[in-house]
Amino acid sequence: MSDSKQGSLSIRACRAEGVPAVLEFWRAADATPSVTDTADDLCRAITSNSARVLVAEIAPSLVGTIIGTFDGWRGNIYRMAVHPEYRRRGIGRALVAEIDHWLVGQGAKRVTALVEKDHAWATSFWTAVGYGVDQRIARHVRTL
Numbered sequence: 001m002s003d004s005k006q007g008s009l010s011i012r013a014c015r016a017e018g019v020p021a022v023l024e025f026w027r028a029a030d031a032t033p034s035v036t037d038t039a040d041d042l043c044r045a046i047t048s049n050s051a052r053v054l055v056a057e058i059a060p061s062l063v064g065t066i067i068g069t070f071d072g073w074r075g076n077i078y079r080m081a082v083h084p085e086y087r088r089r090g091i092g093r094a095l096v097a098e099i100d101h102w103l104v105g106q107g108a109k110r111v112t113a114l115v116e117k118d119h120a121w122a123t124s125f126w127t128a129v130g131y132g133v134d135q136r137i138a139r140h141v142r143t144l
């Protein structure tokens, strides 16, 4: 994909030096705050063999993120976010495609994306990229 003003989209693994920028990006991109939005947690994810943290750039800007994980049984996707000024250009779709590809390579057969029910833009997005709603499931959570 290309951007007429600022070059083309590239997607790559997040590096340690990019961690502060990603944490700041999540605040600017309306990602729902999470207990794991810390430098330590993100550094652990980027060095883990069971997680893949991707950033999307349209040089020189960070425009999107996604985290995929495979626990040996199922895949999960977290931190799907695109900068407000870069939405509806296919960046989110491209990030999901990259993570789906990685998850297939890991052996994943089923993938979950946690989506806030009241965020219509998010539910529409996940439906559009092929992630249907599982009406049977409720999420039970405890913060440790």
Ligand SMILES: CC(C)(COP(=O)(O)OP(=O)(O)OC[C@H]1O[C@@H](n2cnc3c(N)ncnc32)[C@H](O)[C@@H]1OP(=O)(O)O)[C@@H](O)C(=O)NCCC(=O)NCCS
Binding pocket: 029, 030, 031, 032, 080, 081, 082, 083, 086, 087, 088, 089, 090, 091, 092, 093, 094, 114, 115, 116, 119, 120, 121, 122, 124, 125, 126, 128, 129
């Ligand atoms: C949800 C989000 C990641 C989508 O990123 P994006 O790069 O704009 O998505 P894409 O351009 O790849 O959109 C793919 C398709 O998803 C659907 N979609 C995306 N945004 C949508 C919106 N606001 N309303 C309705 N449908 C939407 C459309 O079908 C779109 O295809 P189209 O543009 O050809 O119609 C982005 O809006 C975002 O970061 N929101 C804030 C954080 C968030 O809610 N993340 C999801 C957490 S579960």
